[in-house]
Amino acid sequence: MYYWMLLATLFFGGCDGTAVNTGEFNGVIRRLELKLHRPIQWIICLLHFNGLPLRHLFERKSSGPSSYAGHIGRNLKGCEKLPLVAFNSIECEMPGIDPSNLSCDQKYLLGICTAIISGVGSSDIVKRQPCTLNLARWLTTTNRILRLYISTSIHSNNLITLVVFILKVYAPSWFRIKVHPSINLVLDTCGISSAHLDTCLRSIVI
Numbered sequence: 001m002y003y004w005m006l007l008a009t010l011f012f013g014g015c016d017g018t019a020v021n022t023g024e025f026n027g028v029i030r031r032l033e034l035k036l037h038r039p040i041q042w043i044i045c046l047l048h049f050n051g052l053p054l055r056h057l058f059e060r061k062s063s064g065p066s067s068y069a070g071h072i073g074r075n076l077k078g079c080e081k082l083p084l085v086a087f088n089s090i091e092c093e094m095p096g097i098d099p100s101n102l103s104c105d106q107k108y109l110l111g112i113c114t115a116i117i118s119g120v121g122s123s124d125i126v127k128r129q130p131c132t133l134n135l136a137r138w139l140t141t142t143n144r145i146l147r148l149y150i151s152t153s154i155h156s157n158n159l160i161t162l163v164v165f166i167l168k169v170y171a172p173s174w175f176r177i178k179v180h181p182s183i184n185l186v187l188d189t190c191g192i193s194s195a196h197l198d199t200c201l202r203s204i205v206i
Contacts, residue, residue: 012041017048046177051138054170058141058162068135072159076144080129082151089119092167097175105131105139106178112146113171116163121150142166 013029015021021028022044033039058072068076094114099107108130115125130143149155149163 010036010040012043014043014045016045017052046181047174050170050173050177051142054142054162054165055138057165068141071156072145072148072162075148076141077133079144079148079151082148084121084126084150085153087116087119087121087150087152090116090164090167092117092172094172095175095179097179101178105137105143106174108143109139109146109171110175112143112150113167116146116150116167125150142170 010032013032015028019027022042023030029040029042068074092113094110094117097110099110102110108128111128112125115121130147131137131140133144134140145159145162146166149159152159155163
């Protein structure tokens with residue numbers, strides 16, 4: 001009886017964005033709705049949510065649990081061994097955040113974004129290693145895309161598109177979520193950050 005009383009008062013379901021939780025037909029939240037015979041509000045991890053547009057843009061094709069197919073994807077594994085080269089800066093603004101509140105992956109993202117904004121690399125960036133590539137942790141892919149950018153003399157249009165998207169949309173939204181974890185703020189931020197993008201890219205975000 002107590003179990004059914006609890007279900008009767010359930011109006012929100014919170015989880016990360018993995019398919020086992022958010023699957024349209026057999027995800028955990030959807031199966032709860034079927035059991036309740038009514039919809040509930042889906043509250044998905046904002047950091048997972050933030051990565052979806054970039055994942056869509058990257059159109060990843062994996063060749064294993066820790067590697068990608070495609071020209072950019074193949075070069076992500078081992079990119080930390082490449083030397084630093086001259087690269088063009090990308091103008092954007094990062095929200096203020098205390099690095100002591102960040103994980104190693106997040107500190108790396110902040111550091112390499114700062115370097116690309118300034119257009120000046122440093123020995124510190126070269127010495128700091130991005131974490132092992134893990135397809136289940138999208139941030140490891142993001143960091144390696146940026147590392148590849150500062151170690152590649154000739155950039156493909158696809159690589160530039162990804163890096164600009166990370167610097168102007170993904171990374172600012174990530175750090176704003178860390179400071180103010182509010183779904184309304186994230187949606188507003190995504191809309192504002194994507195305003196500079198062309199119509200095709202903007203449609204991925206909005």
